[in-house]
Amino acid sequence: MPSPKIAELSEGASFEGFYAVKDANLMTTSQGKPYIRLVLSDASGSIQGNLWDASRDLFQSFAVGSVVKIRAGVEAYRGSPQLKLSALRLAHESEYDASSFVATTTADVEALKKELENIIQSLRDGDYQALLHSFFDEAEVLEKFARAPAAKENHHAYIGGLLEHTMSIVRIADAFCQTATVPLNRDLLLVGAVLHDIGKIEELEATTAIDYTDVGKLIGHLVIGAMMVSRRADMIEDFPVEKKYLVMHMILSHHGKREYGSPVLPAIPEALALNHIDNLDAKTVAACRIINDDADNDRHWTERSWMLETQLYKGARVAESKVDRSPDTLF
DSSP, X not given: XXXXXXXXXXXXXXXXXXXXXXXXXXXXXXXXXXXXXXXXXXXXXXXXXXXXXXXXXXXXTOXXXXXXXXXXXXXXXXXXXXXXXXEEEEOOGGGSOXXXXXXXXXXXXXXXXXXXXXXHHHOOXXXXXXXXXXXXXXXXXXXXXXXXXXXXXXXXXXXXXXXXXXXXXXXXXXXXXXXXXXXXXXXXXXXXXXXXXXXXXXXXXXXXXEEEOHHHHHTOHHXXXXXXXXXXXXXXXXXXXXXXXHHHHHHHHTTOSGGGTOSSOOOSHHHHHHHHHHHHHHHHHHHHHHHHHOSOTTSSBOOOBTTTTBOOBOOSOOOOOOOOOOOOSOO
């Protein structure tokens, strides 16, 4: 029997199924008893759960990114559903389909690739055009870019999310260049928009869950992306050094503030524009996801989002019907 989708779980349901481990910690109750706190996920979403009276041996039998089989019930905690697990074990690879744990974009990926190609061809600056060709004329780079998620969570956190997020930013940037009351360097802004998150093809990986790679944790996508641009530019004959530094600046400054991860602050109009455009797309998409994923549809407000630093108003949304599935007879 298929595992119930996390997005369809309702309070009071009991079920069994296979889920990816997004996070796991061995905790201790106030009475000194160990328990496991988990975040489990599938392609429809994620949910927190607890396995009480757990052992260290059981905790060490799986890891983040593993797939486990669980038996659990759904209960309410602070207005949101969570799982109370009664059994858990590491799953065998033959028991599940790895593609069912990470969501995939619903956008037309081939159309987005074509749109990217058209943007590259529209550039008037031959140096910037050559830089983008050096990346995306390589089939391996293009496929990585088309498959990568844009984040571990919050926005575009699914396979294909990076390409989708990037092209959204490119469209906004192109429109802004046409409507702004001051002249902007369109080619520089669009190159920055295309490459601002290129480092994420090395920072993130999507298997049974989206997680950071070792280099992603050690360096981060801003520095990875700037290094990638530096290497590519140095391979192009007579590529102007100033243009290389400008593109690197666009990448390194696009988070806008040092406390948000940028080692330098935006120092040119195009970098300022990119910071705000990226923020606009990421936070708007994140807000829509938070509202859509909020399990308690009877409330008009979501829980407070740490990313957005606020609650979100949902209005009088009608709750979708929940699917209550019967558990298997054998664990």
